[in-house]
Amino acid sequence: MVSATPERRRGRQLPTAEELRIWRDFVETTEMLTSRVGSRLQVDTSLSSGDYAVLLALTEAPDERMRSSALAAHIGWERSRLSHHLGRMERRGLIRREEYATVPRGAQVILAPAGAEAFQRATFGHLRTIRELFVDALTPEQLRAAGDIAAALREHLRPRPEEREE
Helix, strand or coil: CCCCCHHHHHHHCCCCHHHHHHHHHHHHHHHHHHHHHHHHHHHHHCCCHHHHHHHHHHHHCHHHEEEHHHHHHHHCCCHHHHHHHHHHHHHCCCEEEEECCCCCCCEEEEECHHHHHHHHHHHHHHHHHHHHHCHHHCCHHHHHHHHHHHHHHHHHHCCCHHHCCC
């Protein structure tokens, strides 16, 4: 009989008490950090974290436009959540949507001038907040380790081809 390797056992076992403590610390700290960064963004700019994520994606996209399905995948949101959020952003003049004449139920999201201006006004303060609450709290080695951890988790969580939506 072949004994399971530590990697195989790890996949079938429940987390240890120490692993659960680390998990809770990670989740609670991440939530606290995300909340504080989002609160400052909202207070300073009247943009939500969701608004900023959409505007950032559009500013980086070719011609400042993206298909709504690609935008949802890019920021990691479900299409219905994005659709509702885009409706609110459109009413505020931050983005506009155009239907594709050739694609049923297909739309592209376009950065509006007011959205580009709001994003530009928000960016310096938002980056300063990230520096203060995240970067400055860590040593260079810890920052590199955080990047390594994020990359490992992202790769582990990446949808496999059979899990991707068509």
